[in-house]
Amino acid sequence: MISKQDVDHVALLARLELTEEEKELYTQQLNKILNAAKALQEVDTDNIPPTAHVLPIQNVFREDRVGKSIDPEKALAIAPEREESFFKVPKIV
Amino acid sequence: MTQYETVIGIEVHVELKTNTKIFCNCTTEFGGEPNHHTCPVCLGLPGTLPVLNKKVVEYAVRAGLALNCQVAEFSKFDRKNYYYPDLPKNYQVSQFDLPIARQGYVEVEVEGQIKRIGIHHMHMEEDAGKLVHQGNIMTTPYSLVDYNRGGMPLIEIVSEPDMRSPEEARAYVEKLRAIIQYTGVSDCRMEEGSLRCDVNISVRPVGQQELGTKAEIKNLNSFRALQRAAAYEVERQISVLETGGRVIQETRTWDEAKGITVSMRSKEEAHDYRYFPDPDLVPVVLDNQWIEFIKDSLPELPDQRRSRYVEQYGLPEYDATILTLTKEMSDYFEEIIGHYDKPKVISNWMMGEMSRLLNVSGTDITACKIKPLQLAELVKLIDQGTISGKIAKTVFEEMFESGKDPAVIVKEKGLVQISDEGAIASVVDEMIAANPKSVEDFKAGKDKAIGFLVGQVMKATKGKANPDVVNKLLREKLQ
Numbered sequence: 074m075i076s077k078q079d080v081d082h083v084a085l086l087a088r089l090e091l092t093e094e095e096k097e098l099y100t101q102q103l104n105k106i107l108n109a110a111k112a113l114q115e116v117d118t119d120n121i122p123p124t125a126h127v128l129p130i131q132n133v134f135r136e137d138r139v140g141k142s143i144d145p146e147k148a149l150a151i152a153p154e155r156e157e158s159f160f161k162v163p164k165i166v
Numbered sequence: 167m168t169q170y171e172t173v174i175g176i177e178v179h180v181e182l183k184t185n186t187k188i189f190c191n192c193t194t195e196f197g198g199e200p201n202h203h204t205c206p207v208c209l210g211l212p213g214t215l216p217v218l219n220k221k222v223v224e225y226a227v228r229a230g231l232a233l234n235c236q237v238a239e240f241s242k243f244d245r246k247n248y249y250y251p252d253l254p255k256n257y258q259v260s261q262f263d264l265p266i267a268r269q270g271y272v273e274v275e276v277e278g279q280i281k282r283i284g285i286h287h288m289h290m291e292e293d294a295g296k297l298v299h300q301g302n303i304m305t306t307p308y309s310l311v312d313y314n315r316g317g318m319p320l321i322e323i324v325s326e327p328d329m330r331s332p333e334e335a336r337a338y339v340e341k342l343r344a345i346i347q348y349t350g351v352s353d354c355r356m357e358e359g360s361l362r363c364d365v366n367i368s369v370r371p372v373g374q375q376e377l378g379t380k381a382e383i384k385n386l387n388s389f390r391a392l393q394r395a396a397a398y399e400v401e402r403q404i405s406v407l408e409t410g411g412r413v414i415q416e417t418r419t420w421d422e423a424k425g426i427t428v429s430m431r432s433k434e435e436a437h438d439y440r441y442f443p444d445p446d447l448v449p450v451v452l453d454n455q456w457i458e459f460i461k462d463s464l465p466e467l468p469d470q471r472r473s474r475y476v477e478q479y480g481l482p483e484y485d486a487t488i489l490t491l492t493k494e495m496s497d498y499f500e501e502i503i504g505h506y507d508k509p510k511v512i513s514n515w516m517m518g519e520m521s522r523l524l525n526v527s528g529t530d531i532t533a534c535k536i537k538p539l540q541l542a543e544l545v546k547l548i549d550q551g552t553i554s555g556k557i558a559k560t561v562f563e564e565m566f567e568s569g570k571d572p573a574v575i576v577k578e579k580g581l582v583q584i585s586d587e588g589a590i591a592s593v594v595d596e597m598i599a600a601n602p603k604s605v606e607d608f609k610a611g612k613d614k615a616i617g618f619l620v621g622q623v624m625k626a627t628k629g630k631a632n633p634d635v636v637n638k639l640l641r642e643k644l645q
Contacts, residue, residue: 086438088249125242125264125443131451134220137184140191145202148209148313158200159298159310162251166303 075103168408169372172400173380174335174365175327178342179320180352181293181360182225188292188319189216189259189447196358200298200312208292208317210255215446218243222319223266223450225351226290227460229321230267232349232467233285233342237457241266243290243447246439251311252294260322262441265289266450272345273469274337275487283338284326293318321351327366327377332396336389339363340491344468347493356387365396368413369403378403379413383427385420395420399427471496479509488517494531498538505542512545519559523566535569536562544572556629557581585632587639590623593631594639597622608644616640 080100084091091099145158154161187194190207206214230237244262270285295316299306323342329335343354343361354361363386368378383399386392403413418427466474468490475486490496495516502512520541524530544561547553553561553576564575576582584590597619598605607615616637623636 082438086247086249086440125240125449126445128448130448133217133448134223135186135191135217137186137219137221138191139185139193142192142203143205145199145204148201148204151209151211156310158202159312160201160251162309162311164299164303164306164309165251 075100075107079103170369170400170404170407171372171374172330172332172396173327173368173370173377174329174332174396175380176325176329176335176338176366177364178323178325178339179293179362179364180229180323180346180354182222182319182321183350183352184219184221184225184319186219186221187317188219188222188290189317192317194318198314200310201314203314204316208254209313216259218447218450219319222290223452224460225319225349226266226288226321227452227457228349228464229323229346229351230270230288231457231461232345232464233267233270233272233288233323235267235270235285235288237267237452238264239452239454240264240449241452242449243444244441245444246291246441248439250294251309252297252316254295254313254316258292258294259444259447260291260441261289264449266321272338272341274334274341276331276333276337281328281334283328283334286324286326288321288323291320291322292316293320327368332393332400335365335396336393339392340389341468344491344493348465348467348471350465356389359387362387363392365392365399367396367399367403369400369407379415381413381415381427382417383420384417384430391420391422394425395427398425402427468496475509479503479513481509481513485510485513485517489513492531498531498534501538502542505539506546508545508549512541515541515545515562519562523563527566534566536565537569540565540569540571547572547576551583551585551632552576553581553583554629554631554633556624557583560629581630583632584627584630585635587635590627590631590635591639593623593626594636594643597626598640598643605644616644 077096077100080091080096080103084096149155149158149160152160184194186192187208190205192203192205192208195203207216227237241261242264243259245257246260246262247257249256265287267288268286270288271282272285273280273282275281293315295311295313297303298310298312303309325338329338339361343356346352346361347354352360356362365383365386366380367383368380370376370378381399381403383395386395399418406413414429417430419430420426421428472483472486472490475481475489476483479486481489489499499512499516503509506512520531520534520536524534544558544565547561548555548558557576561572561575561581564570564579565572568575601619601622604615604618608619619640620633620636623631623640624633
């Protein structure tokens with residue numbers, strides 16, 4: 074069971090500000106989702122290794138050769154604010 | 167009074183010396199303009215896909231093998247989720263339950279005792295960006311972010327809680343650094359941040375099985391800081407317990423200037439990382455052939471090199487240990503030996519004058535102006551009798567300052583040793599005449615008195631007289 078405290082906790086981790094109504098709603102919705110997922114837990118998974126990736130692919134590598142970085146002006150265009158060529162953000166303690 | 171036992175475990179992050187970042191082809195070059203080494207992948211823009219740098223895997227395996235680890239045949243990447251401005255994606259790509267290597271160890275020597283420190287595991291991950299503050303995080307009005315470092319390849323080496331003192335903690339990181347440096351996968355420069363360590367410390371009453379509550383210490387950028395911070399933290403925790411308090415599990419930062427650790431008061435909730443497999447990256451499966459190939463290509467490691475110094479060069483264990491502590495020092499030493507094969511004499515110079523001047527000037531051997539060939543030449547000048555050992559120290563200091571050739575300094579300053587008996591004889595006569603008391607003592611059988619006379623002659627010749635010749639002449643004349 075997901076409690077309202079769990080929703081508070083997850084919202085904080087995701088930096089979401091929720092109203093009381095939203096918290097109620099998400100508590101219900103998340104519980105429904107978990108219930109649906111319970112069906113999966115019925116499956117016998119003894120002796121089956123956990124899935125690391127859904128596709129049967131492995132070892133996709135790149136050679137260690139330097140390519141071009143992008144124009145720093147383009148990178149900084151997405152900055153909320155900038156100072157010289159730094160991204161400027163509120164301090165987080 | 168309760169006796170306490172200290173328990174220390176250490177996490178070490180090492181930046182790998184590849185040309186490009188771990189998941190994109192941006193350069194890893196140090197010191198570029200802020201945010202000039204970035205691309206849509208390392209900035210975490212939507213729609214991009216990371217592709218693993220093969221060299222990172224090779225280097226990680228090399229380090230893992232050098233640390234006596236089991237290398238995993240199957241390994242994968244996971245997302246470690248947390249919000250912080252140095253992390254553009256709001257998750258760090260790391261490895262959680264299937265790291266590249268596990269169960270290794272290194273051996274350290276503390277107070278003559280060899281101890282094995284276990285390595286729980288080693289994993290690959292990407293570095294975060296760098297935050298720049300005015301003053302420190304508490305005083306700054308805002309943060310500036312440079313993502314050049316974001317996506318640089320790291321390995322994190324997590325020890326077992328096997329260390330029992332600040333000295334062991336220091337010895338462990340020193341040894342780890344040496345081993346990784348020798349493998350060539352990283353420079354391991356603590357001051358530049360290419361080796362960073364977080365130290366977990368707890369104390370418990372002697373005999374108690376259960377571990378005490380630990381604190382994690384960050385911001386340790388020298389071996390000295392590490393040892394001092396650990397020693398401080400042990401005392402702090404003991405005094406908390408002794409006064410009836412409880413140690414709080416928290417992250418603390420080392421304040422170098424004040425010599426104390428300070429709580430960072432981060433919220434407990436911040437440590438809920440909700441790891442899950444990264445669907446953008448596929449598993450890494452290593453075949454034995456590749457692992458064996460890397461194993462065969464491992465260079466000589468510190469312990470092997472130390473044994474060789476004892477066997478091949480006939481050096482004492484102590485010298486061999488000190489000289490092999492860093493790869494730079496050891497390589498420098500070997501280059502001198504290549505020019506002039508006098509290991510013990512050269513070891514004495516390295517551990518004596520060289521270490522002293524490096525300490526005083528606060529630099530390390532890589533910045534030393536004296537080239538290995540020049541130090542070899544200096545020792546040759548002594549052996550050939552061109553200068554005395556005493557004068558050689560003066561020449562060495564001058565070489566350290568200016569980087570000039572020893573022969574040039576000797577010539578410029580007129581420091582050539584006087585071995586000509588005729589030239590020395592007149593000074594010897596003068597000193598005999600000026601010191602009748604010592605002459606009398608010597609003749610009365612006090613052999614030590616001659617030392618004083620030798621000293622007087624050396625002083626009169628400003629150290630340039632050949633002491634052997636002075637000794638010989640004095641004895642002849644006083645017979």
